[in-house]
Amino acid sequence: xLTKDSPLVQKIAILKGSDSQLLEISRKGLLSLNxxxxxxxxxxxxxxGREPVDAELETLAQTxxxxxxxxxxxxxxxxxxxxxGSRVYDxxxxxxxxxxxxxxxxxxxxxxxxxxxxxxxxxxDWGIAFKVETHNHPSALEPYGGAGTGIGGVIRDILGVGLGxxxxxxxxxxxxxxxxxxxxxxxxxxxxxQRIINGVIAGVRxxxxxxxxxxxxxAVYFDEGxxxxxxxxxxxxxxxxxxxxxxxxxxxxxxxxxxxxxxRDGIHGATFSSAALEEGITSSVVQIGHAIMxxxxxxxxLQARDRGLYRGLTDCGAGGFSSAVxxxxxxxxxxVDLEKVPLKYHGLAPWEIWVSESQERxxxxxxxxxxxxxxxxxxxxxxxxxxxxxxxxDHQLNLRYEGETVGLLDMEFVHEGMPRVHRKAxxxxxxxxxKSAKRPRFQQRDYGSTLLKLLAHPNxxxxxxxxxQYDHEVQGGxxxxxxxxxxxRGPNDACVFRPRLDSIQGVVVSNGFNPSYxxxxxxxxxxxxxxxxxxxxxxxxxxxxxxxxxxxxxWGDSQDPRELAALVRACQACYDIAKGFGVPFISGKxxxxxxxxDPNGKLRSIPRSLLISAIGVIKDxxxxxxxxxxxxxxxxxLIGETREExxxxxxxxxxxxxxxGTVPHVQVAKARECFELLHQAIGKGFVRACHDLSEGGVAVxxxxxxxxxxxGMDLDIHKALVPHAIPDSALLFxxxxxxxxxxxxxxxxxxxxxxxxxxCAALGRVTKKRTLILRNGRTRRILLKQPLERLRAAWETIA
Amino acid sequence: MHGTYIIEVRHKAGxxxxxGRGLFEDLRSLxxxxxxxxxxxxxxxxxxDLRPEERARIAEDLLVDPVTQTxxxxxxxxxxxxxxxxxxxxxxxxxxxxGVTDVASESVIKGIRDLDIESVSEVRTGFRYRFLELxxxxxxxxxxxxxxxxxxxxxxxxxxxxxxAKTFARRN
Numbered sequence: 025x026l027t028k029d030s031p032l033v034q035k036i037a038i039l040k041g042s043d044s045q046l047l048e049i050s051r052k053g054l055l056s057l058n059x060x061x062x063x064x065x066x067x068x069x070x071x072x073g074r075e076p077v078d079a080e081l082e083t084l085a086q087t088x089x090x091x092x093x094x095x096x097x098x099x100x101x102x103x104x105x106x107x108x109g110s111r112v113y114d115x116x117x118x119x120x121x122x123x124x125x126x127x128x129x130x131x132x133x134x135x136x137x138x139x140x141x142x143x144x145x146x147x148x149d150w151g152i153a154f155k156v157e158t159h160n161h162p163s164a165l166e167p168y169g170g171a172g173t174g175i176g177g178v179i180r181d182i183l184g185v186g187l188g189x190x191x192x193x194x195x196x197x198x199x200x201x202x203x204x205x206x207x208x209x210x211x212x213x214x215x216x217x218q219r220i221i222n223g224v225i226a227g228v229r230x231x232x233x234x235x236x237x238x239x240x241x242x243a244v245y246f247d248e249g250x251x252x253x254x255x256x257x258x259x260x261x262x263x264x265x266x267x268x269x270x271x272x273x274x275x276x277x278x279x280x281x282x283x284x285x286x287x288r289d290g291i292h293g294a295t296f297s298s299a300a301l302e303e304g305i306t307s308s309v310v311q312i313g314h315a316i317m318x319x320x321x322x323x324x325x326l327q328a329r330d331r332g333l334y335r336g337l338t339d340c341g342a343g344g345f346s347s348a349v350x351x352x353x354x355x356x357x358x359x360v361d362l363e364k365v366p367l368k369y370h371g372l373a374p375w376e377i378w379v380s381e382s383q384e385r386x387x388x389x390x391x392x393x394x395x396x397x398x399x400x401x402x403x404x405x406x407x408x409x410x411x412x413x414x415x416x417x418d419h420q421l422n423l424r425y426e427g428e429t430v431g432l433l434d435m436e437f438v439h440e441g442m443p444r445v446h447r448k449a450x451x452x453x454x455x456x457x458x459k460s461a462k463r464p465r466f467q468q469r470d471y472g473s474t475l476l477k478l479l480a481h482p483n484x485x486x487x488x489x490x491x492x493q494y495d496h497e498v499q500g501g502x503x504x505x506x507x508x509x510x511x512x513r514g515p516n517d518a519c520v521f522r523p524r525l526d527s528i529q530g531v532v533v534s535n536g537f538n539p540s541y542x543x544x545x546x547x548x549x550x551x552x553x554x555x556x557x558x559x560x561x562x563x564x565x566x567x568x569x570x571x572x573x574x575x576x577x578x579w580g581d582s583q584d585p586r587e588l589a590a591l592v593r594a595c596q597a598c599y600d601i602a603k604g605f606g607v608p609f610i611s612g613k614x615x616x617x618x619x620x621x622d623p624n625g626k627l628r629s630i631p632r633s634l635l636i637s638a639i640g641v642i643k644d645x646x647x648x649x650x651x652x653x654x655x656x657x658x659x660x661x662l663i664g665e666t667r668e669e670x671x672x673x674x675x676x677x678x679x680x681x682x683x684x685g686t687v688p689h690v691q692v693a694k695a696r697e698c699f700e701l702l703h704q705a706i707g708k709g710f711v712r713a714c715h716d717l718s719e720g721g722v723a724v725x726x727x728x729x730x731x732x733x734x735x736g737m738d739l740d741i742h743k744a745l746v747p748h749a750i751p752d753s754a755l756l757f758x759x760x761x762x763x764x765x766x767x768x769x770x771x772x773x774x775x776x777x778x779x780x781x782x783x784c785a786a787l788g789r790v791t792k793k794r795t796l797i798l799r800n801g802r803t804r805r806i807l808l809k810q811p812l813e814r815l816r817a818a819w820e821t822i823a
Numbered sequence: 824m825h826g827t828y829i830i831e832v833r834h835k836a837g838x839x840x841x842x843g844r845g846l847f848e849d850l851r852s853l854x855x856x857x858x859x860x861x862x863x864x865x866x867x868x869x870x871x872d873l874r875p876e877e878r879a880r881i882a883e884d885l886l887v888d889p890v891t892q893t894x895x896x897x898x899x900x901x902x903x904x905x906x907x908x909x910x911x912x913x914x915x916x917x918x919x920x921x922g923v924t925d926v927a928s929e930s931v932i933k934g935i936r937d938l939d940i941e942s943v944s945e946v947r948t949g950f951r952y953r954f955l956e957l958x959x960x961x962x963x964x965x966x967x968x969x970x971x972x973x974x975x976x977x978x979x980x981x982x983x984x985x986x987x988a989k990t991f992a993r994r995n
Contacts, residue, residue, distance in 0.1 A: 166976050215973070289924050312924035
């Protein structure tokens, strides 16, 4: 029973509160609870016949936050589409993304959507865990600290999956406003893009490098829509023994906190990250990471795991102990003595200790008999471990401070009591119908300058000044790294690494991200993101039949029917396309309400953004390829069909025109067969180099391959497979999906063509002369002729 | 004696200062009239019973790279310096706010303990930027807010070099 009139707690009077008063309590307390949720809480405490106290309301706010509970994805959405009727999605996540996994039912998917990360089989004894998180709002406010704790948090997710995985690779994808953005377009109180960019890059770099984990995959994307709300996606891959994938908690187990101490940093992080970015944020929501502490914690955990010293664990992330301990004790009940929590400094109220998001903390369920050994092990590594409570069998969350009960809730109410949201989503097609697009008009001499502009565009350019700051060699397992070719000049499509140095098996990690399509059609944006991630994976030798994907949605105002409809369309595409490829989702994360006020005070949403991260197992790392040209005389094949799909393309960006036209579509059945055949071709040794086609189309891909290998190319782009005749501009710059440029030695050409019959066309050859020539074979006109030095110089422009 | 002491660690004359140089390059685009150089140094604020020789030992054995760096003990910045509008060398000090995690300070405390000096109760770390020279205090304030610090997590203090020198002389 709650201790009466304890000076340690503050009662919150809600029992007699009107709707407006309930909302005011939520707003003032930074709880981010809506009226419906406040009323459910009010009814619960009416039944108990008492007012809630601060720790109880905070617990519910953290546990029920969008960040922790995925309210929008788990709710009921009535979707209506112009001209196509309506449909009700009862749990959007389960009925689209998780449904793919359930229906495919791959035996090598060992753990999906139920732990801190997804786990797939690497071999018979080892699994690969993968998780990608976002840390957007903290990074907008304090870029260095926010981004650093983003990568620190996802590393802890990997440490906390099953009984703990060893982190072996980090990934990072960032979306920023361009550095050149006019100050007039930067809202008041927002850090300029330059500071956000530098801070985020340094924050992730310092944390990942100091942890001794390689970062060998990622991307940086620029769009003005991210001015006040950058996106910081951080991912970690881990290696886990098969017999450590499951965890459990038993009554009587000790609740042990391990790692960093608790302070006021990060209080209300979970509820804050579920809200829109406005002025007036307090510094308490910001966390600063401590990589060395996390490294020590990791070293202890992996030893303790192998000695079998604990039965369950999870990381302290959003919501702090309230989420971590609450999750572990959901099936049993738990008693926590908050005064035992090691603090950074005195003066924290019990509720602050409970919800603080101080970093580098893990929570373990330890059988009492193992405590002494665990304690000694932690002491030997200089890591603090403390018993802060015990798991019970009363199905209650019992918070105490120096013997007084300062919070008491039923576990069932904490985890199942949240009301589901009901929302309406309405989709009507964009006013500028894609088919009405006007074709870009070019003079012949414009093609070369357009290609140079594309190569220098910040989304395509090298960004070596970013990538080179990350250690992609540590641990010694990197096989295919960010750059390839002569003097490491070309951009690889994906990274390949060996998590076990005694095995020739490898892991490939890639990603797909194209927000510029989302404004025109979120369905095909999502489809293209999946296609791109898998395309990149296949381009280096990956196999889509042993690959899985992760979704990370970053969306705007989820209460806006149109934005919500866009989300529904993207999720539906996730189901259709992933199912079509036969590739399951194993994990994901959503970040909603990425909104901000522009200088005129108007509420703006970020561009609709979906990051798809792909991971696959490669049986033999010697059967992988890079993207740089290797040998003059080799044939260059274009795989896949080219259509006039310039909607949202980078061509429009460099021409400074609105992103009109048809967004690339994915013909998934053809794409799947093509990807499987290309994988076979690489395995048979037919392929000397392979590069996926994405931003900027054939022209950009050919340029990158050419200067990557320091050999030229002479290609007739009219030999490309086209279902309908299209103009030269589309042949050069269309971003049609599911395409590759492939270098094939003359001796392998017959075998390659036979294998990929109907999917490939020989465009020309690799040349010794360091010039890229793209010509129209029908008119015998050279469309574009550029020396490699000029192309490379444009690509290496620091944007 | 109990007190708060600031140790400034700066590059020796003639040694490259990449942080200062990098910031100077970044500021070129702002075309600040008269700005000739930016120098960077690391600050450590130690609280506790520390004799001058103990502070010197902490600096020499723990905080300074003797090949490239030197230190100054006691350069406490006056926080109520007279407002100046004239051109001169301005100093901007940036510190983490109280309560914000200061990771480096934890390592420094551990290092001091390893030197068998037990009388330090708290350490905070900060950054000092010395601008040669700026047209006015207002320019320094603007740089402090827009480039050097984040008001959410940092405290900032702007002073003229001359003021500091006088204050420092008075204190000693």
